[in-house]
Amino acid sequence: MPERLTETLMDTWAPLVILWITVLPSMYMAPVNDSQVVPSGSNRRLLDISEEQKVLNRSKRGWVWNQMFVLEEFSGPEPILVGRLHTDLDPGSSKIKYILSGDGAGTIFVINDKTGDIHAMKRLDREEKAEYTLTAQAVDRDTNKPLEPPSEFIIKVQDINDNAPEFVEGPYHATVPEMSVVGTYVTKVTATDADDPVYGNSAKLVYSILEGQPYFSVEPHTAIIKTALSNMDREAKEEYFVVIQAKDMGGHMGGLSGTTTVTITLTDVNDNPPKFAQSLYHFSVLEDIAIGDPIGRVKANDLDIGENGKSFYDIIEGDGMDIFEITSDSQTQEGILRLRKPLDYETKKSYTLKIEATNVHIDQRFISVGPFKDTATIKIVVEDADEPPIFSSPDYLLEVHENAAIDSVIGQVTARDPDVTSSAIRFSIDRNTDLERQFNINTQDGRITLATPLDRETSTWHNITIVATEDRNPSQISRVPVAIKVLDVNDNAPELASGDQAYLCENGKLGTVIHTMRAIDKDDPKNGHHFVYNLPLELSNNSNFTIQKKKDNTLDIVTKRGGFSRQKQEVYLLPIIISDSGNPPMSSTSTLTIKILRTLAWE
Incomplete structure (x- = not known):
């Protein structure tokens, strides 16, 4: 039966089996404790190696003397004959008993104690265990006494290409700047193969690109991915899906392969200028808008993103450069038009501004594209608002002698409605500032009169507040401070x-x-x-x-x-x-x- 199994393996492993069994037994055996395990057909004894043989052994140092081989993953109908132990002390009278011990002895490897034939009983996997160390011994079958000292040898599991390459770190993600030149490094991928990298080409990998042409390429032996097409534009396509294959057997036919995916994202460079959505913007604003309040927003769109898409805005021309200002919104990248000085519909009803948007960060490599800025025009219409009355002075100072007569006129305040459709004004005194009611005011013309006698020696100053209210819209009011100085008269004797x-x-x-x-x-x-x-x-x-x-x-x-x-x-x-x-x-x-x-x- 073992002979039939050997014939089955002749096509693939005949050289090894023949070498082991018939041709060069010394190639697989090495001296251990001055003894040698010798396969069938040798006329050497298991022990007492002559000095001549030692010299011979030393002359063949490049050979492997103490190894047997067995093909991994073999699953034939019969156990595999791995090799044969024999000693010339065995006359063939069945007096010799061969014993095998060590890794897998009796379970994985079984020896015929009469013939010395070693068989592999199980399917072996080199990637699980690549070699087994065993000890062979010949004893007297009747007395069990050793005929020779034990000899150690190794059975190596011979690799076959039964593992496909794997990308254990995939899938991959990588970035490369848009507009990169051909040959720009992108990333490197790595595949591993569990097969024996020393024996044959089972673990020799060659890389190729299955998807992602013509944009990217891969170096066959280093797996470095590079750009293969220049001027890739992120604004046209930002993400690419690349499939890389690793094939063993040096890439030859019959090899196994594995694939991985690489998602490559183009990063932005500043290759686009800002551009206003329209060349002319119209805004209207009430004349009573507060200083600093926003009037409107404009935006210069930029196809770039992040820092490359940021712009700052400025007013470069116009009849309201000192009246308005424009600032940048860092969140929306819009220009916000704000008021710097008060507006007056009755004085000026419209303004025209020329604004400019300029990239904050400019990439000098693309300066030839053109100026990284754009301009637009803003027209602002001022609308009339119902404004409160305006006093002729921001404050008033009046003087009156302390002996002034009751109801005598101390002074007068005036106010007007600044609106086009002017309203009549009513005047009053804020009594919280005149608790003793020493003064009165004419509601129509704003004349202030004396209500009670004055005494400079008691109070030299009186500070009151005058209120002006529109008749048409009483909610429109204004206030003005009035300081009244009491002048001295000689009304006290020394x-x-x-x-x-x-x-x-x-x-x-x-x-x-x-x-x-x-x-x-x-x-x-x-x-x-x-x-x-x-x-x-x-x-x-x-x-x-x-x-x-x-x-x-x-x-x-x-x-x-x-x-x-x-x-x-x-x-x-x-x-x-x-x-x-x-x-x-x-x-x-x-x-x-x-x-x-x-x-x-x-x-």
């Missing part, structure tokens, strides 16, 4: 500011200054205070005291004699008349009390 008592010793001498008087006046004359001091006529020639005015507007009381006696008169009263310089002048009389003090003897 008063004595210093003390009204003075003291004089009995031994006081002629010309002694016994007191300095100081006056005050609640009024506030423009040129400052100037006081006049006088004694009553009946005391102008008295023999006791006189007065002397000083440059600082004060008054000294001076003795006209000496030798005052407390026993004769203890207290003197000196009336003094104080007059201001007002028109008419105001005066008052203050009395100074002068007390005579006793002079002590030791003085």
Whole structure:
């Protein structure tokens, strides 16, 4: 039976089997412990190798002496004959027993203990286990005593091309800039083959492209994918689906193959300028729009994306360059037209602007395409709005004398409706600013009158707010501050500011200054205070005291004699008349009390 199996394998593996069985047994066997496993047909013994044989073995170092081979994946009707063990000590009398031990002995590999034939009992897979290490021994069948020392040898599983290449890392994704030149590197793919890379061409791979021409190519041996067509435009087609095949057996017929997919995305470069959707834009806006509010949006479309598609906007010409501004919306890439200064329908009813959109990032490689910018015109129509009244002044300052008569006119405010269809204006006082209701206003003409008496010495300033309201639309109101200054009139007489008592010793001498008087006046004359001091006529020639005015507007009381006696008169009263310089002048009389003090003897 083993002989029939051998004949079945002759076509494919005849050289190996013949070499092993009949031709060059030493090619598969090597000395182990000075012994040699020898196949059938050899006249060498299993042990006691001569020195001559050792020399012979050394002369054939390039050969494999201790290996047997078995074809993987073989599944014939009978077990496979792997090889035969034999010793010349065996005379053929069945006294020799062959024993096999090691990897798979008795399960995968079985030996005929009489003939030494080794058979593989199971289908083997090199990719699962590539070799088996076994030990052969010849013993006496009756006594089980070794006839020779054990000899170790290896059975190698011979590879066949039973594994297709695999792309374990696929599917792949790669990117390459659009407009790349032919031969630009894209990516590299890698396939693996579980077959033996050393034996034959089972694991020798060759790569080819099945889908993706004419845009891409693959290098047959390195699997590097490159561009094969120039000027691929992302805006025309962004993504490509490429199929790569890896075939073993060096790509020859009969080899196995595997495929993988590579999704290649063209990345954007700035090869397109911005372009306005229209050359002329129309916007209308109410004249009362607030500063900074948006008026409208424009957009220059750019086929590029990301940073390459960003543009900034600017106003380059027009009659409203100082009135309007345009900014870029980073999210929508639109230009937002905004107001910088107030509009007035009655002054100017329309504006024309020329705007420009320019790419933020420009790729110098494509500058020859043309300017990466575009222009458009914007026409803005200002529409009339119902505006609140406008006062003739942003604030008012009025002056009134404190002795002004009730209902006298203090001043006037004026306001107008700026709209074309002007409305009448009504005036009023915000009473939260005039809690004491000291003023009134004529609702028709804005004249402010006095309602209650004023006193500058109580309050010099009054700050009120005047409200102007449209008759046609009461919701349209304006406010203006009015400051009212109360002017002084001479309505207060001067008063004595210093003390009204003075003291004089009995031994006081002629010309002694016994007191300095100081006056005050609640009024506030423009040129400052100037006081006049006088004694009553009946005391102008008295023999006791006189007065002397000083440059600082004060008054000294001076003795006209000496030798005052407390026993004769203890207290003197000196009336003094104080007059201001007002028109008419105001005066008052203050009395100074002068007390005579006793002079002590030791003085």
